Amino acid sequence: MELMSSRPTNLRIGLTQMLAARDERVQRQRIWLKRYGESLISFCINIPGEIKDNAAAHQLQAAGILAVQRELKALGWRVSAHASWRHITGPEAFWSVAVPAATLKSAMITLEQQHPLGRLFDLDVLQADGRSLSRREFDLPPRRCLICDELAAVCGRSRRHSNEELQVRIHQILHSYLSTQEQRHVCTV
Known part of the structure; x- marks a missing residue:
């Protein structure tokens, strides 16, 4: 997978590229787990559609x-x-952290739930042995849809909402967050 420049490419990608990106991420995770022998945070962005490397994705990555x-x-x-x-398949980040994976996952779940953009973050935590911890292990329900109150997986499988509807919702969430951050910055200057 070729790394992209700091400017969004806005290129359309397909399923084959997404599957290859996932395989490469798994390989990088294995390398990091072997090298550091610690818990690993693997961060991605939840963005629907064929364009994963756009300005919104870059802003979400920076905020995340x-x-x-x-x-x-x-x-x-x-x-x-x-x-x-x-x-081109979307931004990613890793952190190797010297904390038990369950403790780290709990903190990342809290971040996903409490941060204004947290619903758009995908913060996976892997144990040093490579096992990924899930929300179910913490007696938490699966994530909800960005638009309605249905389970996100149900809406995704049924394609209940168009990519355009989801993109509009993501931009609303991001715009609201950036406006709040801008207001805080102006107030502290």
Whole structure:
């Protein structure tokens, strides 16, 4: 997978490219787990549609990385390594953290639930042995749809909402967040 420049490519991608990207991410995860022997956060963005490398994805990645780094720092957890990538199949980031995976997953679930953009973040946590922890292990229900109150997986499988509807909702969430951040910045200057 070729890494992209800092500018969004806005290229359309297909299922074959997404599957290849997932396989490559799994390989990178294995390398990191072997190299650091610690819990691993694997961060992606939940963006529907054929264009995964766009301006919104870059903004979401920047906000997500900042949110994760702030959370890890606030909790006083040591990060052994961190890296981020921007592919045509979407942005990604990894953190290797010297904390038990269950503790780390709990913190990442809280971040996904409490951050204004958290619903758009996909914060997977893997144990040092490579097993990924799920929300079910924490007695949490699956994620809900961005538009209605149905389970996200149900809406996704049935294609209940168009990509255009989902893109509009994502842009509303992102715009609201960025406006709030801008107002906070103006107030502190």
